[in-house]
Amino acid sequence: MGHARSYISFDILRRVMSGYFNYNIIRRARQNHLWEAYMAEGKPWNAVVEDTPFGEKLVNETDPDKKAMYERMKTRIELAVTAMEAAANNGQECQEARKNLLLASKDVLADWLDVQHGSEVTDKLIFSKLSSHFEEEYESNGSIYFDVGAFSSKPDHYYAKLVPEAYGDMKALKEGEGELSISEDRMGEKRSPNDFALWKAGKPGEPLWDSPWGKGRPGWHIECSVMASSILGETLDIHTGGVDLKFPHHDNELAQAEACYENNNWVQYFVHSGHLTIEGCKMSKSLKNFISIKDALKKHSARQLRLLFLLHSWKDTLDYGTDTMTMALKYEKLVTEFYHMLKDVKRNVPGSGVAAFDKWGPEEVILNNKFTEAREEVHEAICDSIDTKRTCAIVKKLISACNIYVPEAQTRSRPNRKLLENIGDYILNIFRVEETVMPYLTVFANFREDIRKVAREEKVSSVLKVCDQLRDDVLPELGVRLEDKEGQPPVIKLADRETLLREKQEKLKQEEAKRLEKEKKKQKAEAEKAAKEAQKRIPPTDMFRRETDKYSQFDDKGMPTHDAAGKEISKSALKKLTKLYEQQEKKYNEYLQSQGERAPGDGAQ
Numbered sequence: 001m002g003h004a005r006s007y008i009s010f011d012i013l014r015r016v017m018s019g020y021f022n023y024n025i026i027r028r029a030r031q032n033h034l035w036e037a038y039m040a041e042g043k044p045w046n047a048v049v050e051d052t053p054f055g056e057k058l059v060n061e062t063d064p065d066k067k068a069m070y071e072r073m074k075t076r077i078e079l080a081v082t083a084m085e086a087a088a089n090n091g092q093e094c095q096e097a098r099k100n101l102l103l104a105s106k107d108v109l110a111d112w113l114d115v116q117h118g119s120e121v122t123d124k125l126i127f128s129k130l131s132s133h134f135e136e137e138y139e140s141n142g143s144i145y146f147d148v149g150a151f152s153s154k155p156d157h158y159y160a161k162l163v164p165e166a167y168g169d170m171k172a173l174k175e176g177e178g179e180l181s182i183s184e185d186r187m188g189e190k191r192s193p194n195d196f197a198l199w200k201a202g203k204p205g206e207p208l209w210d211s212p213w214g215k216g217r218p219g220w221h222i223e224c225s226v227m228a229s230s231i232l233g234e235t236l237d238i239h240t241g242g243v244d245l246k247f248p249h250h251d252n253e254l255a256q257a258e259a260c261y262e263n264n265n266w267v268q269y270f271v272h273s274g275h276l277t278i279e280g281c282k283m284s285k286s287l288k289n290f291i292s293i294k295d296a297l298k299k300h301s302a303r304q305l306r307l308l309f310l311l312h313s314w315k316d317t318l319d320y321g322t323d324t325m326t327m328a329l330k331y332e333k334l335v336t337e338f339y340h341m342l343k344d345v346k347r348n349v350p351g352s353g354v355a356a357f358d359k360w361g362p363e364e365v366i367l368n369n370k371f372t373e374a375r376e377e378v379h380e381a382i383c384d385s386i387d388t389k390r391t392c393a394i395v396k397k398l399i400s401a402c403n404i405y406v407p408e409a410q411t412r413s414r415p416n417r418k419l420l421e422n423i424g425d426y427i428l429n430i431f432r433v434e435e436t437v438m439p440y441l442t443v444f445a446n447f448r449e450d451i452r453k454v455a456r457e458e459k460v461s462s463v464l465k466v467c468d469q470l471r472d473d474v475l476p477e478l479g480v481r482l483e484d485k486e487g488q489p490p491v492i493k494l495a496d497r498e499t500l501l502r503e504k505q506e507k508l509k510q511e512e513a514k515r516l517e518k519e520k521k522k523q524k525a526e527a528e529k530a531a532k533e534a535q536k537r538i539p540p541t542d543m544f545r546r547e548t549d550k551y552s553q554f555d556d557k558g559m560p561t562h563d564a565a566g567k568e569i570s571k572s573a574l575k576k577l578t579k580l581y582e583q584q585e586k587k588y589n590e591y592l593q594s595q596g597e598r599a600p601g602d603g604a605q
Contacts, residue, residue, distance in 0.1 A: 001320055002242070002283055004293045005276040008306055009314040010240040013271065016386050031110035032233045034117055038109070142201030142214040148194040151255050156264045159194070159255050163247035168194060173248050196252050198222045221252035225260075228253075234261040235268065243272040243315075273314050279321040291320070301498045304328050310388045331392065335428065338399045340493045341406060342424045347442070347489065349417040364416050367405045371423050374398040395427055445482060445490045452484075476500035540585040544577065557581075 061067045080100045138147055152159045160167040170193060197219040202208040208215040218226075228236055241250060250270060257266040276283060283290055296305060308328040312318045360368070374394050381390040402423060409415035448467055455463035471482045481493040481500055541558035544551055551560035551569075560577060562568055569577070 001278075001291045001293060001296055002276045004296070004305065005309060005318060006240070006242050006273045008309050009273045010271070012306070012310065012388060013240070013314065013386055016382060016388075031114045032235075034113040035106055035110040036233070038113055142216060143197060144199035144213065145190050145195040146198050146252070146256050146259075147191055148196070148255065149192050151259050157255070157258060160247060160251045161254055162251050162270060166247040166251075169247070196221060196248065198256065221249060222256060224249070225253045225257045225266075229257060229260075229266075234263060235265055238269050238271055239267040240271045240273070243274055246270075246272060271315075274316045274318060277317060277319045280319055283320075296320075300325060300328075304332055307332050311392050313387060313389045315385070331396065334396060334399060336493075336495060338402065339424065339428070340491070341403070342420055343492065345406065345415055345417055345420055349414050358414070358416050358418075360416065360419075361412075363405060363409060363412075364419055367401055367423075368419060370398060370401045371419075371426075375426065398423065398427065441480065441492050445492050448482075449484075449490055472504065476504050535584075536587045536591040538584065538588065540581050540588055543581065543584050 061070060083100065138144060148159050151157050166172055173194065173196070199211060199213065199218055199222075200216050201213070202215040202217060207217060209217060228239070239250070239253075254266055258264055278291060300308075304325070305328075308320070308324060309318065311328060311331060312324075318324070374397065377394045378391050381387040381394065384390075402420060406415045406420070448470065452464060452467050455461075455467070471484070475482050477497065479494055479497040479500065481495050481503075483491040483493070485491060538546075543558065544560050545554055545558055548564070550564055551562065552564050552566055553562040554560055559574070559581060560569055
């Protein structure tokens with residue numbers, strides 16, 4: 001679950017950047033390659049200016065933030081051009097000024113190059129020099145170590161950028177090396193305890209590869225740097241990971257990559273997600289509270305787990321437990337019910353004709369103002385370090401406003417369909433798949449309802465049974481909930497398959513409980529009936545004689561005369577007993593008559 005927290009949190013960040021801010025990460029990697037190839041061509045500076053399509057960008061751009069960005073780029077280019085012109089007037093070729101010009105124009109020029117030549121890029125392994133950078137020096141007993149001291153002595157480099165206070169933390173360094181760490185007696189292999197393994201000499205039982213220093217395997221830190229750089233090049237815009245990887249892993253990645261590329265900006269921005277705890281405690285196998293992703297998915301759907309992460313800031317500690325999951329489930333229900341309500345509005349309010357141009361009243365104006373405010377607040381929240389927690393709170397507030405508006409509008413006339421559709425489309429674009437599926441499901445549900453109507457009229461129970469099986473067994477497997485409403489069109493709801501199946505199991509459990517309760521009541525009623533029938537068959541003369549714990553003496557008719565202690569029965573008590581005797585006598589005579597027998601005292605001849 002700790003890994004899932006990082007994966008999903010950063011996937012959410014990626015989706016926000018690509019879906020909301022329209023960044024294309026793969027495209028950027030390709031642009032970097034094309035831009036570097038363009039730099040290598042060595043074109044004259046005036047050709048670079050002519051190729052850079054700033055004029056078109058500035059004229060056509062409507063987004064004020066992007067326009068301001070292009071203006072800043074234009075200023076940097078103009079300064080670089082001025083430096084190039086000065087060098088040209090002096091009869092000099094200023095490589096530094098040309099490099100500054102290329103850097104200033106990189107974003108727009110790379111975009112232009114990608115349009116022109118992006119489809120021509122087929123090599124997935126664009127960069128390969130990092131893995132061989134240290135092959136010529138610093139080998140010790142078949143292992144290669146990164147010399148932290150030599151790196152830090154360079155004027156443009158320093159070690160432990162991310163966590164300077166951790167420099168020399170032997171415990172953290174040892175944990176960072178993991179299985180690659182060496183024993184105290186072999187520390188002499190390193191020039192400094194701070195040095196870390198780039199290549200580790202092989203040991204028996206380990207996977208091994210050939211190298212100039214013998215068989216071995218790469219260090220953990222170098223693996224990550226190589227994989228990232230082979231795709232993204234000498235500089236990465238964003239590098240992600242858990243906060244526990246800051247030191248030494250990410251600091252080691254930075255050091256070795258910047259030593260290789262001789263720069264001090266291998267990563268522009270590091271993004272570290274917060275820790276994950278379980279019921280307030282650090283997740284650990286030793287604490288017996290370790291939860292795998294597979295185990296978590298047995299209890300909750302993938303969408304519910306994503307909501308859990310969305311409802312918390314990606315950079316803060318997240319506690320996975322009953323309370324936080326309950327919060328995620330409630331939020332999921334809120335959003336799901338909102339879209340169910342929206343679907344009902346779409347079915348009941350025409351999308352064309354007069355209804356499509358309903359006049360706005362004060363209520364619609366108020367709701368639209370809340371919609372406008374919500375969009376502005378969401379944009380502000382997303383721009384503020386992609387604050388999904390605040391974004392979810394804003395969306396919840398907007399949904400609540402819609403939930404208040406719709407019932408009130410229904411009492412007046414009808415809700416404004418277009419306004420609600422705009423809000424619905426804005427809140428969850430991922431639900432747009434319903435717009436494609438729902439028309440077909442609506443036709444299907446109405447056809448099924450017609451079949452059920454005919455089956456009821458013709459009293460064809462087998463057809464009704466098949467329709468019920470379709471609703472209860474088949475559609476939930478496809479993530480569709482179909483609710484039959486007496487005298488109304490059926491209600492269709494798209495939901496998570498696992499949720500529907502859990503609902504089905506819960507429904508079956510409730511039905512079984514009802515069946516058992518009904519069976520229990522039936523058995524009790526049958527037992528009471530049998531007891532009454534058995535009571536009828538008892539002759540009144542034997543009625544009290546059986547109760548020896550209450551009575552000790554009886555008269556000729558079987559009426560008690562003395563209680564169990566030998567005390568004579570009082571007149572008031574005898575009166576009550578006589579009444580019971582007469583009732584039993586009546587029941588017994590009725591029983592004999594039902595059996596065709598003559599009741600005692602019957603004088604018939």
